Amino acid sequence: MSKQKNRMVDAVVISSNIIWTLQEQNGAGVTELANRLGHSKSTVHNHLQTLENQRLVVKDDSQYRLSLRFLDVASHVKNQLPNYDIIREEVDSLAEETGEVAQFGIEEHGRVSYLYKSSGSRGVETASSVGTQQTIHSTSLGKSIMAHMPKERVHEILDRRGMAARTDHTITDRDELFHKLAEIRERGYAIDDQENVEGLCCIAAPVKSDHGDLGAVSVSWPSSRFGADAFIDELPAKIMRAANVIELNSKFG
CATH class of the missing domain: 1.10.10.10 (Winged helix-like DNA-binding domain superfamily/Winged helix DNA-binding domain)
Structure with a gap:
Protein backbone atom coordinates (compact mmCIF):
# COMPACT_ATOMS: atom_id res chain seq x y z
CA MET A 1 0.00 0.00 0.00
CA VAL A 73 -18.39 26.68 -4.90
CA ALA A 74 -18.14 26.63 -8.71
CA SER A 75 -18.50 30.40 -8.87
CA HIS A 76 -15.77 30.81 -6.27
CA VAL A 77 -13.38 28.52 -8.17
CA LYS A 78 -14.05 30.41 -11.40
CA ASN A 79 -13.46 33.77 -9.72
CA GLN A 80 -10.10 32.59 -8.39
CA LEU A 81 -8.80 32.77 -11.96
CA PRO A 82 -8.04 36.41 -12.77
CA ASN A 83 -7.88 35.59 -16.50
CA TYR A 84 -11.31 33.95 -16.76
CA ASP A 85 -12.94 36.82 -18.67
CA ILE A 86 -10.11 36.84 -21.21
CA ILE A 87 -10.35 33.08 -21.65
CA ARG A 88 -14.11 33.30 -22.15
CA GLU A 89 -13.82 36.09 -24.71
CA GLU A 90 -11.12 34.36 -26.75
CA VAL A 91 -12.76 30.92 -26.67
CA ASP A 92 -16.13 32.42 -27.66
CA SER A 93 -14.44 34.32 -30.49
CA LEU A 94 -12.63 31.18 -31.66
CA ALA A 95 -15.86 29.17 -31.66
CA GLU A 96 -17.65 31.88 -33.63
CA GLU A 97 -14.80 32.26 -36.13
CA THR A 98 -14.41 28.52 -36.80
CA GLY A 99 -18.03 27.45 -36.27
CA GLU A 100 -16.75 24.54 -34.19
CA VAL A 101 -16.44 23.67 -30.49
CA ALA A 102 -13.68 25.61 -28.74
CA GLN A 103 -12.41 24.82 -25.23
CA PHE A 104 -9.90 25.86 -22.62
CA GLY A 105 -8.37 23.43 -20.14
CA ILE A 106 -5.70 23.21 -17.47
CA GLU A 107 -3.87 20.32 -15.85
CA GLU A 108 -5.06 19.20 -12.42
CA HIS A 109 -4.08 15.96 -10.68
CA GLY A 110 -2.47 14.66 -13.86
CA ARG A 111 -5.61 15.07 -15.97
CA VAL A 112 -7.08 17.76 -18.22
CA SER A 113 -9.74 19.83 -16.44
CA TYR A 114 -12.10 21.79 -18.69
CA LEU A 115 -12.52 25.39 -17.58
CA TYR A 116 -14.57 26.85 -20.42
CA LYS A 117 -16.34 25.56 -23.53
CA SER A 118 -18.12 27.35 -26.39
CA SER A 119 -19.92 25.97 -29.43
CA GLY A 120 -20.00 27.59 -32.87
CA SER A 121 -22.72 27.30 -35.49
CA ARG A 122 -21.51 23.88 -36.69
CA GLY A 123 -20.34 22.60 -33.32
CA VAL A 124 -21.28 19.07 -32.31
CA GLU A 125 -21.70 17.76 -28.77
CA THR A 126 -18.48 16.42 -27.27
CA ALA A 127 -17.85 14.23 -24.23
CA SER A 128 -16.31 17.10 -22.28
CA SER A 129 -18.10 19.72 -20.22
CA VAL A 130 -16.95 22.43 -17.84
CA GLY A 131 -15.52 20.88 -14.69
CA THR A 132 -15.04 17.40 -16.14
CA GLN A 133 -11.67 15.77 -16.65
CA GLN A 134 -10.11 13.68 -19.41
CA THR A 135 -6.93 11.64 -19.67
CA ILE A 136 -4.00 13.88 -20.50
CA HIS A 137 -2.08 11.67 -22.95
CA SER A 138 -4.98 11.18 -25.38
CA THR A 139 -6.22 14.76 -25.82
CA SER A 140 -4.72 17.60 -27.84
CA LEU A 141 -5.22 19.90 -24.84
CA GLY A 142 -3.34 17.47 -22.64
CA LYS A 143 -0.51 16.84 -25.07
CA SER A 144 0.04 20.55 -25.71
CA ILE A 145 0.27 21.07 -21.94
CA MET A 146 2.55 18.06 -21.38
CA ALA A 147 4.89 19.22 -24.15
CA HIS A 148 5.95 22.16 -21.94
CA MET A 149 6.14 20.33 -18.63
CA PRO A 150 9.44 19.21 -17.10
CA LYS A 151 10.17 15.67 -18.28
CA GLU A 152 10.13 14.42 -14.69
CA ARG A 153 6.58 15.72 -14.21
CA VAL A 154 5.41 13.95 -17.38
CA HIS A 155 6.90 10.67 -16.16
CA GLU A 156 5.25 11.20 -12.77
CA ILE A 157 1.82 11.66 -14.40
CA LEU A 158 2.24 8.65 -16.68
CA ASP A 159 3.42 6.49 -13.78
CA ARG A 160 0.34 7.46 -11.80
CA ARG A 161 -2.29 7.61 -14.55
CA GLY A 162 -0.98 5.15 -17.11
CA MET A 163 -1.60 5.36 -20.85
CA ALA A 164 -4.86 3.53 -21.39
CA ALA A 165 -6.11 3.21 -24.97
CA ARG A 166 -9.20 5.40 -25.34
CA THR A 167 -9.56 4.40 -29.01
CA ASP A 168 -7.57 2.38 -31.55
CA HIS A 169 -5.68 5.61 -32.36
CA THR A 170 -4.49 6.43 -28.82
CA ILE A 171 -0.74 6.60 -28.24
CA THR A 172 0.03 4.02 -25.55
CA ASP A 173 3.82 3.82 -25.88
CA ARG A 174 5.79 6.25 -23.72
CA ASP A 175 8.69 6.68 -26.15
CA GLU A 176 6.27 7.46 -28.97
CA LEU A 177 4.49 9.99 -26.80
CA PHE A 178 7.74 11.80 -25.92
CA HIS A 179 8.58 11.91 -29.63
CA LYS A 180 5.18 13.53 -30.29
CA LEU A 181 5.71 16.01 -27.45
CA ALA A 182 8.98 17.13 -29.05
CA GLU A 183 7.15 17.67 -32.35
CA ILE A 184 4.48 19.71 -30.54
CA ARG A 185 7.10 21.98 -28.95
CA GLU A 186 8.67 22.55 -32.38
CA ARG A 187 5.50 23.39 -34.33
CA GLY A 188 3.53 25.04 -31.49
CA TYR A 189 0.35 22.94 -31.42
CA ALA A 190 -0.94 19.42 -30.76
CA ILE A 191 -3.24 17.20 -32.81
CA ASP A 192 -5.76 14.64 -31.55
CA ASP A 193 -6.86 12.59 -34.58
CA GLN A 194 -9.55 10.42 -32.95
CA GLU A 195 -7.18 9.51 -30.09
CA ASN A 196 -9.58 10.38 -27.27
CA VAL A 197 -13.00 9.88 -28.88
CA GLU A 198 -13.65 7.87 -32.03
CA GLY A 199 -14.87 10.19 -34.77
CA LEU A 200 -13.61 13.41 -33.14
CA CYS A 201 -10.57 15.48 -34.15
CA CYS A 202 -9.01 18.30 -32.16
CA ILE A 203 -6.12 20.78 -32.39
CA ALA A 204 -4.78 22.65 -29.34
CA ALA A 205 -2.14 25.25 -28.52
CA PRO A 206 -0.54 25.85 -25.10
CA VAL A 207 -0.96 28.91 -22.91
CA LYS A 208 1.96 29.53 -20.54
CA SER A 209 2.54 31.96 -17.68
CA ASP A 210 5.60 33.44 -16.01
CA HIS A 211 4.81 31.27 -12.97
CA GLY A 212 5.12 28.03 -14.92
CA ASP A 213 1.37 27.37 -14.94
CA LEU A 214 0.06 25.71 -18.08
CA GLY A 215 -3.23 25.70 -19.93
CA ALA A 216 -4.34 25.16 -23.51
CA VAL A 217 -7.02 26.25 -25.96
CA SER A 218 -8.49 23.90 -28.57
CA VAL A 219 -10.97 23.45 -31.39
CA SER A 220 -12.80 20.14 -32.00
CA TRP A 221 -14.82 18.86 -34.94
CA PRO A 222 -16.23 15.53 -36.23
CA SER A 223 -13.88 13.52 -38.44
CA SER A 224 -16.83 12.73 -40.71
CA ARG A 225 -16.75 16.35 -41.84
CA PHE A 226 -12.98 16.66 -42.30
CA GLY A 227 -9.95 14.65 -41.31
CA ALA A 228 -7.35 16.30 -39.09
CA ASP A 229 -5.11 17.04 -42.09
CA ALA A 230 -7.79 19.20 -43.73
CA PHE A 231 -7.42 21.94 -41.12
CA ILE A 232 -3.65 21.92 -40.71
CA ASP A 233 -3.11 24.89 -43.06
CA GLU A 234 -5.56 27.31 -41.42
CA LEU A 235 -6.77 26.23 -37.99
CA PRO A 236 -3.51 26.07 -35.98
CA ALA A 237 -2.76 29.74 -36.68
CA LYS A 238 -6.17 30.78 -35.36
CA ILE A 239 -5.82 28.66 -32.23
CA MET A 240 -2.27 29.82 -31.54
CA ARG A 241 -3.37 33.43 -31.98
CA ALA A 242 -6.11 32.95 -29.35
CA ALA A 243 -3.64 31.22 -27.04
CA ASN A 244 -1.20 34.09 -27.49
CA VAL A 245 -3.84 36.71 -26.63
CA ILE A 246 -4.74 34.84 -23.43
CA GLU A 247 -1.06 34.42 -22.58
CA LEU A 248 -0.18 38.08 -23.10
CA ASN A 249 -3.16 39.51 -21.25
CA SER A 250 -3.41 37.28 -18.23
CA LYS A 251 -1.60 35.37 -15.56
CA PHE A 252 -2.43 32.07 -13.90
CA GLY A 253 -2.56 31.61 -10.16
Missing part, protein backbone atom coordinates in the same frame (compact mmCIF):
# COMPACT_ATOMS: atom_id res chain seq x y z
CA SER A 2 1.41 3.38 -1.00
CA LYS A 3 2.08 6.23 1.46
CA GLN A 4 -0.56 8.27 -0.34
CA LYS A 5 -3.17 5.56 0.26
CA ASN A 6 -2.15 5.31 3.92
CA ARG A 7 -2.90 9.00 4.37
CA MET A 8 -6.39 8.79 2.87
CA VAL A 9 -9.35 9.14 5.24
CA ASP A 10 -11.95 6.48 4.41
CA ALA A 11 -14.92 8.59 5.54
CA VAL A 12 -13.93 11.42 3.21
CA VAL A 13 -13.50 8.97 0.32
CA ILE A 14 -16.98 7.52 0.91
CA SER A 15 -18.61 10.95 1.10
CA SER A 16 -16.78 12.06 -2.04
CA ASN A 17 -17.90 8.97 -3.93
CA ILE A 18 -21.49 9.61 -2.84
CA ILE A 19 -21.27 13.16 -4.18
CA TRP A 20 -19.83 12.02 -7.54
CA THR A 21 -22.48 9.32 -7.86
CA LEU A 22 -25.30 11.76 -7.10
CA GLN A 23 -23.90 14.01 -9.81
CA GLU A 24 -23.60 11.16 -12.30
CA GLN A 25 -27.08 9.77 -11.62
CA ASN A 26 -28.85 13.13 -11.18
CA GLY A 27 -29.89 12.00 -7.71
CA ALA A 28 -30.35 8.61 -6.06
CA GLY A 29 -31.78 6.84 -3.02
CA VAL A 30 -29.93 5.11 -0.19
CA THR A 31 -30.37 1.61 -1.63
CA GLU A 32 -29.15 2.58 -5.11
CA LEU A 33 -26.11 4.35 -3.67
CA ALA A 34 -25.30 1.41 -1.39
CA ASN A 35 -25.50 -1.02 -4.32
CA ARG A 36 -23.42 1.14 -6.60
CA LEU A 37 -20.71 1.94 -4.06
CA GLY A 38 -20.58 -1.41 -2.28
CA HIS A 39 -21.32 -0.07 1.20
CA SER A 40 -24.06 -0.96 3.68
CA LYS A 41 -27.24 1.09 3.61
CA SER A 42 -26.58 2.26 7.16
CA THR A 43 -23.12 3.57 6.20
CA VAL A 44 -24.49 5.41 3.17
CA HIS A 45 -27.41 6.79 5.19
CA ASN A 46 -25.06 8.15 7.87
CA HIS A 47 -22.94 9.87 5.27
CA LEU A 48 -26.00 11.32 3.54
CA GLN A 49 -27.29 12.69 6.82
CA THR A 50 -23.93 14.36 7.46
CA LEU A 51 -23.84 15.82 3.96
CA GLU A 52 -27.41 17.05 4.40
CA ASN A 53 -26.50 18.70 7.71
CA GLN A 54 -23.62 20.41 5.91
CA ARG A 55 -26.11 21.60 3.27
CA LEU A 56 -24.28 19.78 0.50
CA VAL A 57 -27.17 17.49 -0.43
CA VAL A 58 -30.95 17.86 -0.37
CA LYS A 59 -33.48 15.11 0.31
CA ASP A 60 -36.60 15.04 -1.87
CA ASP A 61 -38.89 12.27 -0.61
CA SER A 62 -36.61 9.20 -0.68
CA GLN A 63 -34.15 10.65 -3.20
CA TYR A 64 -31.05 12.74 -2.55
CA ARG A 65 -29.55 15.33 -4.90
CA LEU A 66 -26.68 17.80 -4.79
CA SER A 67 -27.58 21.16 -3.27
CA LEU A 68 -27.24 24.58 -4.85
CA ARG A 69 -24.24 25.24 -2.62
CA PHE A 70 -22.16 23.64 -5.36
CA LEU A 71 -23.07 26.57 -7.61
CA ASP A 72 -21.49 28.88 -5.05
Whole structure:
Protein backbone atom coordinates (compact mmCIF):
# COMPACT_ATOMS: atom_id res chain seq x y z
CA MET A 1 0.00 0.00 0.00
CA SER A 2 1.41 3.38 -1.00
CA LYS A 3 2.08 6.23 1.46
CA GLN A 4 -0.56 8.27 -0.34
CA LYS A 5 -3.17 5.56 0.26
CA ASN A 6 -2.15 5.31 3.92
CA ARG A 7 -2.90 9.00 4.37
CA MET A 8 -6.39 8.79 2.87
CA VAL A 9 -9.35 9.14 5.24
CA ASP A 10 -11.95 6.48 4.41
CA ALA A 11 -14.92 8.59 5.54
CA VAL A 12 -13.93 11.42 3.21
CA VAL A 13 -13.50 8.97 0.32
CA ILE A 14 -16.98 7.52 0.91
CA SER A 15 -18.61 10.95 1.10
CA SER A 16 -16.78 12.06 -2.04
CA ASN A 17 -17.90 8.97 -3.93
CA ILE A 18 -21.49 9.61 -2.84
CA ILE A 19 -21.27 13.16 -4.18
CA TRP A 20 -19.83 12.02 -7.54
CA THR A 21 -22.48 9.32 -7.86
CA LEU A 22 -25.30 11.76 -7.10
CA GLN A 23 -23.90 14.01 -9.81
CA GLU A 24 -23.60 11.16 -12.30
CA GLN A 25 -27.08 9.77 -11.62
CA ASN A 26 -28.85 13.13 -11.18
CA GLY A 27 -29.89 12.00 -7.71
CA ALA A 28 -30.35 8.61 -6.06
CA GLY A 29 -31.78 6.84 -3.02
CA VAL A 30 -29.93 5.11 -0.19
CA THR A 31 -30.37 1.61 -1.63
CA GLU A 32 -29.15 2.58 -5.11
CA LEU A 33 -26.11 4.35 -3.67
CA ALA A 34 -25.30 1.41 -1.39
CA ASN A 35 -25.50 -1.02 -4.32
CA ARG A 36 -23.42 1.14 -6.60
CA LEU A 37 -20.71 1.94 -4.06
CA GLY A 38 -20.58 -1.41 -2.28
CA HIS A 39 -21.32 -0.07 1.20
CA SER A 40 -24.06 -0.96 3.68
CA LYS A 41 -27.24 1.09 3.61
CA SER A 42 -26.58 2.26 7.16
CA THR A 43 -23.12 3.57 6.20
CA VAL A 44 -24.49 5.41 3.17
CA HIS A 45 -27.41 6.79 5.19
CA ASN A 46 -25.06 8.15 7.87
CA HIS A 47 -22.94 9.87 5.27
CA LEU A 48 -26.00 11.32 3.54
CA GLN A 49 -27.29 12.69 6.82
CA THR A 50 -23.93 14.36 7.46
CA LEU A 51 -23.84 15.82 3.96
CA GLU A 52 -27.41 17.05 4.40
CA ASN A 53 -26.50 18.70 7.71
CA GLN A 54 -23.62 20.41 5.91
CA ARG A 55 -26.11 21.60 3.27
CA LEU A 56 -24.28 19.78 0.50
CA VAL A 57 -27.17 17.49 -0.43
CA VAL A 58 -30.95 17.86 -0.37
CA LYS A 59 -33.48 15.11 0.31
CA ASP A 60 -36.60 15.04 -1.87
CA ASP A 61 -38.89 12.27 -0.61
CA SER A 62 -36.61 9.20 -0.68
CA GLN A 63 -34.15 10.65 -3.20
CA TYR A 64 -31.05 12.74 -2.55
CA ARG A 65 -29.55 15.33 -4.90
CA LEU A 66 -26.68 17.80 -4.79
CA SER A 67 -27.58 21.16 -3.27
CA LEU A 68 -27.24 24.58 -4.85
CA ARG A 69 -24.24 25.24 -2.62
CA PHE A 70 -22.16 23.64 -5.36
CA LEU A 71 -23.07 26.57 -7.61
CA ASP A 72 -21.49 28.88 -5.05
CA VAL A 73 -18.39 26.68 -4.90
CA ALA A 74 -18.14 26.63 -8.71
CA SER A 75 -18.50 30.40 -8.87
CA HIS A 76 -15.77 30.81 -6.27
CA VAL A 77 -13.38 28.52 -8.17
CA LYS A 78 -14.05 30.41 -11.40
CA ASN A 79 -13.46 33.77 -9.72
CA GLN A 80 -10.10 32.59 -8.39
CA LEU A 81 -8.80 32.77 -11.96
CA PRO A 82 -8.04 36.41 -12.77
CA ASN A 83 -7.88 35.59 -16.50
CA TYR A 84 -11.31 33.95 -16.76
CA ASP A 85 -12.94 36.82 -18.67
CA ILE A 86 -10.11 36.84 -21.21
CA ILE A 87 -10.35 33.08 -21.65
CA ARG A 88 -14.11 33.30 -22.15
CA GLU A 89 -13.82 36.09 -24.71
CA GLU A 90 -11.12 34.36 -26.75
CA VAL A 91 -12.76 30.92 -26.67
CA ASP A 92 -16.13 32.42 -27.66
CA SER A 93 -14.44 34.32 -30.49
CA LEU A 94 -12.63 31.18 -31.66
CA ALA A 95 -15.86 29.17 -31.66
CA GLU A 96 -17.65 31.88 -33.63
CA GLU A 97 -14.80 32.26 -36.13
CA THR A 98 -14.41 28.52 -36.80
CA GLY A 99 -18.03 27.45 -36.27
CA GLU A 100 -16.75 24.54 -34.19
CA VAL A 101 -16.44 23.67 -30.49
CA ALA A 102 -13.68 25.61 -28.74
CA GLN A 103 -12.41 24.82 -25.23
CA PHE A 104 -9.90 25.86 -22.62
CA GLY A 105 -8.37 23.43 -20.14
CA ILE A 106 -5.70 23.21 -17.47
CA GLU A 107 -3.87 20.32 -15.85
CA GLU A 108 -5.06 19.20 -12.42
CA HIS A 109 -4.08 15.96 -10.68
CA GLY A 110 -2.47 14.66 -13.86
CA ARG A 111 -5.61 15.07 -15.97
CA VAL A 112 -7.08 17.76 -18.22
CA SER A 113 -9.74 19.83 -16.44
CA TYR A 114 -12.10 21.79 -18.69
CA LEU A 115 -12.52 25.39 -17.58
CA TYR A 116 -14.57 26.85 -20.42
CA LYS A 117 -16.34 25.56 -23.53
CA SER A 118 -18.12 27.35 -26.39
CA SER A 119 -19.92 25.97 -29.43
CA GLY A 120 -20.00 27.59 -32.87
CA SER A 121 -22.72 27.30 -35.49
CA ARG A 122 -21.51 23.88 -36.69
CA GLY A 123 -20.34 22.60 -33.32
CA VAL A 124 -21.28 19.07 -32.31
CA GLU A 125 -21.70 17.76 -28.77
CA THR A 126 -18.48 16.42 -27.27
CA ALA A 127 -17.85 14.23 -24.23
CA SER A 128 -16.31 17.10 -22.28
CA SER A 129 -18.10 19.72 -20.22
CA VAL A 130 -16.95 22.43 -17.84
CA GLY A 131 -15.52 20.88 -14.69
CA THR A 132 -15.04 17.40 -16.14
CA GLN A 133 -11.67 15.77 -16.65
CA GLN A 134 -10.11 13.68 -19.41
CA THR A 135 -6.93 11.64 -19.67
CA ILE A 136 -4.00 13.88 -20.50
CA HIS A 137 -2.08 11.67 -22.95
CA SER A 138 -4.98 11.18 -25.38
CA THR A 139 -6.22 14.76 -25.82
CA SER A 140 -4.72 17.60 -27.84
CA LEU A 141 -5.22 19.90 -24.84
CA GLY A 142 -3.34 17.47 -22.64
CA LYS A 143 -0.51 16.84 -25.07
CA SER A 144 0.04 20.55 -25.71
CA ILE A 145 0.27 21.07 -21.94
CA MET A 146 2.55 18.06 -21.38
CA ALA A 147 4.89 19.22 -24.15
CA HIS A 148 5.95 22.16 -21.94
CA MET A 149 6.14 20.33 -18.63
CA PRO A 150 9.44 19.21 -17.10
CA LYS A 151 10.17 15.67 -18.28
CA GLU A 152 10.13 14.42 -14.69
CA ARG A 153 6.58 15.72 -14.21
CA VAL A 154 5.41 13.95 -17.38
CA HIS A 155 6.90 10.67 -16.16
CA GLU A 156 5.25 11.20 -12.77
CA ILE A 157 1.82 11.66 -14.40
CA LEU A 158 2.24 8.65 -16.68
CA ASP A 159 3.42 6.49 -13.78
CA ARG A 160 0.34 7.46 -11.80
CA ARG A 161 -2.29 7.61 -14.55
CA GLY A 162 -0.98 5.15 -17.11
CA MET A 163 -1.60 5.36 -20.85
CA ALA A 164 -4.86 3.53 -21.39
CA ALA A 165 -6.11 3.21 -24.97
CA ARG A 166 -9.20 5.40 -25.34
CA THR A 167 -9.56 4.40 -29.01
CA ASP A 168 -7.57 2.38 -31.55
CA HIS A 169 -5.68 5.61 -32.36
CA THR A 170 -4.49 6.43 -28.82
CA ILE A 171 -0.74 6.60 -28.24
CA THR A 172 0.03 4.02 -25.55
CA ASP A 173 3.82 3.82 -25.88
CA ARG A 174 5.79 6.25 -23.72
CA ASP A 175 8.69 6.68 -26.15
CA GLU A 176 6.27 7.46 -28.97
CA LEU A 177 4.49 9.99 -26.80
CA PHE A 178 7.74 11.80 -25.92
CA HIS A 179 8.58 11.91 -29.63
CA LYS A 180 5.18 13.53 -30.29
CA LEU A 181 5.71 16.01 -27.45
CA ALA A 182 8.98 17.13 -29.05
CA GLU A 183 7.15 17.67 -32.35
CA ILE A 184 4.48 19.71 -30.54
CA ARG A 185 7.10 21.98 -28.95
CA GLU A 186 8.67 22.55 -32.38
CA ARG A 187 5.50 23.39 -34.33
CA GLY A 188 3.53 25.04 -31.49
CA TYR A 189 0.35 22.94 -31.42
CA ALA A 190 -0.94 19.42 -30.76
CA ILE A 191 -3.24 17.20 -32.81
CA ASP A 192 -5.76 14.64 -31.55
CA ASP A 193 -6.86 12.59 -34.58
CA GLN A 194 -9.55 10.42 -32.95
CA GLU A 195 -7.18 9.51 -30.09
CA ASN A 196 -9.58 10.38 -27.27
CA VAL A 197 -13.00 9.88 -28.88
CA GLU A 198 -13.65 7.87 -32.03
CA GLY A 199 -14.87 10.19 -34.77
CA LEU A 200 -13.61 13.41 -33.14
CA CYS A 201 -10.57 15.48 -34.15
CA CYS A 202 -9.01 18.30 -32.16
CA ILE A 203 -6.12 20.78 -32.39
CA ALA A 204 -4.78 22.65 -29.34
CA ALA A 205 -2.14 25.25 -28.52
CA PRO A 206 -0.54 25.85 -25.10
CA VAL A 207 -0.96 28.91 -22.91
CA LYS A 208 1.96 29.53 -20.54
CA SER A 209 2.54 31.96 -17.68
CA ASP A 210 5.60 33.44 -16.01
CA HIS A 211 4.81 31.27 -12.97
CA GLY A 212 5.12 28.03 -14.92
CA ASP A 213 1.37 27.37 -14.94
CA LEU A 214 0.06 25.71 -18.08
CA GLY A 215 -3.23 25.70 -19.93
CA ALA A 216 -4.34 25.16 -23.51
CA VAL A 217 -7.02 26.25 -25.96
CA SER A 218 -8.49 23.90 -28.57
CA VAL A 219 -10.97 23.45 -31.39
CA SER A 220 -12.80 20.14 -32.00
CA TRP A 221 -14.82 18.86 -34.94
CA PRO A 222 -16.23 15.53 -36.23
CA SER A 223 -13.88 13.52 -38.44
CA SER A 224 -16.83 12.73 -40.71
CA ARG A 225 -16.75 16.35 -41.84
CA PHE A 226 -12.98 16.66 -42.30
CA GLY A 227 -9.95 14.65 -41.31
CA ALA A 228 -7.35 16.30 -39.09
CA ASP A 229 -5.11 17.04 -42.09
CA ALA A 230 -7.79 19.20 -43.73
CA PHE A 231 -7.42 21.94 -41.12
CA ILE A 232 -3.65 21.92 -40.71
CA ASP A 233 -3.11 24.89 -43.06
CA GLU A 234 -5.56 27.31 -41.42
CA LEU A 235 -6.77 26.23 -37.99
CA PRO A 236 -3.51 26.07 -35.98
CA ALA A 237 -2.76 29.74 -36.68
CA LYS A 238 -6.17 30.78 -35.36
CA ILE A 239 -5.82 28.66 -32.23
CA MET A 240 -2.27 29.82 -31.54
CA ARG A 241 -3.37 33.43 -31.98
CA ALA A 242 -6.11 32.95 -29.35
CA ALA A 243 -3.64 31.22 -27.04
CA ASN A 244 -1.20 34.09 -27.49
CA VAL A 245 -3.84 36.71 -26.63
CA ILE A 246 -4.74 34.84 -23.43
CA GLU A 247 -1.06 34.42 -22.58
CA LEU A 248 -0.18 38.08 -23.10
CA ASN A 249 -3.16 39.51 -21.25
CA SER A 250 -3.41 37.28 -18.23
CA LYS A 251 -1.60 35.37 -15.56
CA PHE A 252 -2.43 32.07 -13.90
CA GLY A 253 -2.56 31.61 -10.16
